[in-house]
Amino acid sequence: MDLDRTTTALLAGLLDPSNAKAWEVFDQRYRPILVGFARNCGLKDHDAAELAQAAIVRFVEEYRDGRYDRERGRLGAWLVTIARYRMLDMRRRAGTARIERGESAMIDLDDEQSVSEVYEAQRRRAVLSEALADLKAHSRTDPKTIQAFEMLVYHSVPVATVASELGMTAHDVYLAKSRVAAKLREIVLRLENEYEEGPGDWASKGRRPSDGLGA
Amino acid sequence: MSDLSDDTQAMQLPAGCGKFPREALELAALARTDRDVPIDERLAPHLVMCKRCTEAIDRFAADNAFLGEFKAIPTPSSKSGALSRSRPGAGVAGTSDEVAGPIPGYSLGDEIHRGGQGAVYRAEQLATRRSCAVKMLLGGKFASDVQRVRFEREVEVVAALRHPSIVTLYESGISRSGEPWFAMELVDGERLDEYVRRLRLDARGIARLMQKVADAIAYAHRRGVIHRDLKPGNILVDREGVPRILDFGLARADAPDAGSSPGSGTTLVGEFLGTFAYAAPEQLSGDPTAIDSRCDLYAIGVVFYECLTGRRPFDGAKSIGELVIQKTMRTPERPSALVPGIDRDFDVITLRLLAADAANRYDTADALAEDLARALDGRPILAREDSRIYVLRRNLRRHWIATSAAAIVLATIVASSVALAVAYANADRARARAESQLDAVLKALEESNPETGDGTSAMLATEFIAYVEKSLEAALASEPTDLARLLRSVGLIHLGFGNLPDAATAIERAYAIESDAYSRGEIDAIAMSDSAYAVARVRFRMPQAGPDFAGSERAYREAIELRESVTGPEDLHTIDLIRQLSSTLRRQKKLEEAESTLRGAMARSAGLPPSRERAIFDAAALNASAGLASDRGELQLALVEYQRALETLRPHVEPNNFRVGVGLLNIARTKMQLDQWESALPDAEESWRILRERKGDRDEATSRAANLVSEIKRVVGDRATVGTDGARRSEPR
Numbered sequence: 001m002d003l004d005r006t007t008t009a010l011l012a013g014l015l016d017p018s019n020a021k022a023w024e025v026f027d028q029r030y031r032p033i034l035v036g037f038a039r040n041c042g043l044k045d046h047d048a049a050e051l052a053q054a055a056i057v058r059f060v061e062e063y064r065d066g067r068y069d070r071e072r073g074r075l076g077a078w079l080v081t082i083a084r085y086r087m088l089d090m091r092r093r094a095g096t097a098r099i100e101r102g103e104s105a106m107i108d109l110d111d112e113q114s115v116s117e118v119y120e121a122q123r124r125r126a127v128l129s130e131a132l133a134d135l136k137a138h139s140r141t142d143p144k145t146i147q148a149f150e151m152l153v154y155h156s157v158p159v160a161t162v163a164s165e166l167g168m169t170a171h172d173v174y175l176a177k178s179r180v181a182a183k184l185r186e187i188v189l190r191l192e193n194e195y196e197e198g199p200g201d202w203a204s205k206g207r208r209p210s211d212g213l214g215a
Numbered sequence: 216m217s218d219l220s221d222d223t224q225a226m227q228l229p230a231g232c233g234k235f236p237r238e239a240l241e242l243a244a245l246a247r248t249d250r251d252v253p254i255d256e257r258l259a260p261h262l263v264m265c266k267r268c269t270e271a272i273d274r275f276a277a278d279n280a281f282l283g284e285f286k287a288i289p290t291p292s293s294k295s296g297a298l299s300r301s302r303p304g305a306g307v308a309g310t311s312d313e314v315a316g317p318i319p320g321y322s323l324g325d326e327i328h329r330g331g332q333g334a335v336y337r338a339e340q341l342a343t344r345r346s347c348a349v350k351m352l353l354g355g356k357f358a359s360d361v362q363r364v365r366f367e368r369e370v371e372v373v374a375a376l377r378h379p380s381i382v383t384l385y386e387s388g389i390s391r392s393g394e395p396w397f398a399m400e401l402v403d404g405e406r407l408d409e410y411v412r413r414l415r416l417d418a419r420g421i422a423r424l425m426q427k428v429a430d431a432i433a434y435a436h437r438r439g440v441i442h443r444d445l446k447p448g449n450i451l452v453d454r455e456g457v458p459r460i461l462d463f464g465l466a467r468a469d470a471p472d473a474g475s476s477p478g479s480g481t482t483l484v485g486e487f488l489g490t491f492a493y494a495a496p497e498q499l500s501g502d503p504t505a506i507d508s509r510c511d512l513y514a515i516g517v518v519f520y521e522c523l524t525g526r527r528p529f530d531g532a533k534s535i536g537e538l539v540i541q542k543t544m545r546t547p548e549r550p551s552a553l554v555p556g557i558d559r560d561f562d563v564i565t566l567r568l569l570a571a572d573a574a575n576r577y578d579t580a581d582a583l584a585e586d587l588a589r590a591l592d593g594r595p596i597l598a599r600e601d602s603r604i605y606v607l608r609r610n611l612r613r614h615w616i617a618t619s620a621a622a623i624v625l626a627t628i629v630a631s632s633v634a635l636a637v638a639y640a641n642a643d644r645a646r647a648r649a650e651s652q653l654d655a656v657l658k659a660l661e662e663s664n665p666e667t668g669d670g671t672s673a674m675l676a677t678e679f680i681a682y683v684e685k686s687l688e689a690a691l692a693s694e695p696t697d698l699a700r701l702l703r704s705v706g707l708i709h710l711g712f713g714n715l716p717d718a719a720t721a722i723e724r725a726y727a728i729e730s731d732a733y734s735r736g737e738i739d740a741i742a743m744s745d746s747a748y749a750v751a752r753v754r755f756r757m758p759q760a761g762p763d764f765a766g767s768e769r770a771y772r773e774a775i776e777l778r779e780s781v782t783g784p785e786d787l788h789t790i791d792l793i794r795q796l797s798s799t800l801r802r803q804k805k806l807e808e809a810e811s812t813l814r815g816a817m818a819r820s821a822g823l824p825p826s827r828e829r830a831i832f833d834a835a836a837l838n839a840s841a842g843l844a845s846d847r848g849e850l851q852l853a854l855v856e857y858q859r860a861l862e863t864l865r866p867h868v869e870p871n872n873f874r875v876g877v878g879l880l881n882i883a884r885t886k887m888q889l890d891q892w893e894s895a896l897p898d899a900e901e902s903w904r905i906l907r908e909r910k911g912d913r914d915e916a917t918s919r920a921a922n923l924v925s926e927i928k929r930v931v932g933d934r935a936t937v938g939t940d941g942a943r944r945s946e947p948r
Contacts, residue, residue, distance in 0.1 A: 132285060178275075181278040185281065
């Protein structure tokens with residue numbers, strides 16, 4: 001595990017306003033998640049980018065003010081709450097017309113559970129995406145093995161076809177699949193540990209972050 | 216960053232226990248999520264026992280689920296489209312086929328469906344501008360000969376069928392890249408189950424759809440075509456609400472070597488055809504000769520049941536092995552128990568379709584369509600009221616034993632659990648559990664006995680019994696009284712099937728062990744009486760050294776004395792032993808003693824309340840009395856008594872009970888002796904039919920019936936010839 005990349009290390013770094021590296025890693029990690037999350041909540045690209053920016057800034061401010069206690073909840077849940085209130089606020093300001101046209105009917109912002117699920121799906125995507133990039137960039141995996149895996153998993157090519165086109169046996173193709181699965185599992189586990197954000201869910205601990213309004 | 220070679224060593228080890236190739240286990244893992252994936256049918260029974268293979272499949276399935284998550288993640292190579300398989304003929308590098316189109320004369324559109332066997336595309340026939348569906352054999356030119364033969368067969372079969380509920384085939388051929396294809400009618404429809412759910416059809420609406428499906432299947436069956444893979448995904452309901460059956464893709468390939476072309480790989484040799492949830496038990500047995508059109512009726516049953524109740528009849532199975540056992544041993548809950556308000560007729564029809572033994576389903580899809588029509592019209596269905604019980608009971612009892620694979624699996628499970636329980640039988644509770652398991656095995660065994668239970672399939676059942684006997688004997692070596700009980704049960708079943716030498720060996724062994732145990736007070740008088748009774752029965756029938764009637768008589772007397780000491784005189788079972796004792800006396804020509812013994816038994820039974828058992832006893836006693844009358848030469852009296860015996864018996868047993876067969880045999884023989892040949896023939900024939908069905912061809916009574924039939928036919932035939940000649944001569948012309 002890359003200790004500099006753990007959430008604990010990042011949070012420690014964020015307390016120091018001059019630690020550009022921590023800010024950069026934090027931003028790289030959470031901005032894409034927040035953008036994807038906002039899009040899936042029905043925002044247009046531009047609004048999604050704006051929301052991500054506002055939520056990250058807001059989080060760092062609150063964190064530096066000592067208002068985020070890690071023992072009391074996950075970082076992701078804190079971010080979701082900030083982002084959700086922000087979106088509710090945007091919706092209020094935009095009036096109800098757009099909602100009535102159905103444009104933001106994809107997700108019910110009043111339903112905390114489903115909003116959290118949208119965020120969690122984005123976070124998992126980010127982990128998987130990073131894992132895949134990591135697999136290709138760092139491991140010395142036989143390119144053919146990766147190719148077999150991609151044909152099989154991404155393109156649903158039948159095993160017999162994969163085998164024939166790559167000059168492998170069907171057994172080799174299955175083996176390649178298992179190897180890549182094992183390798184990806186290992187990377188995903190490592191990344192999930194890096195993303196580890198503390199126990200529990202703040203909602204059950206009775207404390208909430210600021211509602212994010214009035215930014 | 217570690218290298219992948221870390222796990223290379225582990226990967227070299229065989230997946231599972233090594234008995235099945237990795238591919239077979241991988242396919243089984245895929246089949247959990249894709250019902251179209253073919254599975255090696257020999258795997259099912261294996262999995263019930265093999266933890267390592269089950270774990271390997273779990274692991275592969277977990278891998279597949281995990282890797283499936285990555286499908287949603289963009290990857291550089293997928294953006295380039297170089298690997299896209301959205302169209303057939305587009306190779307990894309992309310080829311000029313894309314421009315020309317892989318199939319001459321057609322332009323292919325989107326993929327509509329991809330199954331275990333083929334991919335279906337929306338297409339347009341360029342010459343006619345006609346929309347159609349084009350199906351390509353999955354794996355294309357790389358497919359095995361088996362798949363190719365099957366594909367060609369599919370084309371032939373579908374092309375020959377013309378029915379409003381069967382999707383029409385237009386033409387077929389080989390693509391530029393060597394992949395076989397066919398073009399068929401494009402059906403704009405919805406899967407049957409989704410259609411039913413969306414419209415919230417009630418039972419009658421569903422039944423009307425099933426009636427049309429049954430009609431179409433009946434039409435195909437009349438042309439010798441079995442679908443073998445009916446399921447909701449293969450039945451689309453079109454805009455007019457007409458169900459349309461797709462994919463006669465697994466229709467029976469008549470080529471005898473279709474499943475075993477050399478070098479096609481082990482997974483293909485026994486490649487399982489059909490989809491587990493909808494497959495009939497006989498399809499799961501892996502014996503292609505066991506499969507006939509009635510497997511489609513089973514599948515219709517599953518589909519009907521699923522549409523009615525929203526769940527499959529055996530939804531709870533967690534593994535393939537469990538599913539096999541459930542399908543052969545359990546009767547699903549009545550649909551009306553799950554969804555109140557469903558007509559009982561639909562219960563009867565679905566459960567009849569889901570009978571484990573094909574013989575208990577409808578004979579034809581036409582008969583099913585007819586019954587559905589009757590149920591919808593409110594007329595009585597032909598699967599009669601009493602067959603409700605019949606179907607339920609049959610499913611519960613008789614047929615679990617008739618499917619060999621499941622029976623062997625079951626035997627192994629039961630044997631090993633009994634063995635384990637006995638091995639750890641120190642604690643009282645474990646001991647009690649072991650005993651109850653043994654009881655369950657014995658009870659199950661008894662039900663396979665054609666004389667006391669419902670067993671019919673002599674070969675399978677006796678093989679099964681031999682297997683259980685062998686499995687349990689080792690397990691019970693340290694528990695002689697349990698072993699004796701087992702041997703006795705096994706021996707009686709052998710006896711029931713006329714397998715006399717094995718019966719004698721097992722029963723005499725049991726008797727020796729139990730006599731010893733009784734003298735030490737380890738078993739009670741009733742158990743000892745039962746043991747003696749078994750000996751009496753087997754000695755009565757011993758073939759080789761000739762029946763040992765005197766030995767049988769001694770054993771009967773011992774059994775009676777032991778039993779009477781516990782039950783007193785007014786016990787029907789004891790009285791019946793006395794009746795049987797009279798038969799041994801009769802066989803030893805002690806006719807007077809036989810007569811008085813029989814009268815004594817009949818007098819004792821007169822005071823007992825009426826019951827089914829009582830009626831069966833009365834019938835047996837009347838038969839014995841008739842036999843004695845016959846011995847005295849009073850044939851007319853014998854005939855009357857034989858007929859009275861049969862009348863007494865019939866209301867209490869199934870029409871095909873073996874006792875009915877024996878009764879008819881006695882009547883036919885007596886009529887023959889009375890020179891009533893014509894009226895003897897139907898009795899003899901009926902007797903032969905019943906005995907053959909219930910006791911098999913090898914049975915002594917069956918062969919007596921067979922001989923009687925041929926004898927009567929010869930005599931009647933001779934007379935008919937004479938009679939006809941006479942008549943012809945007397946005609947005016």
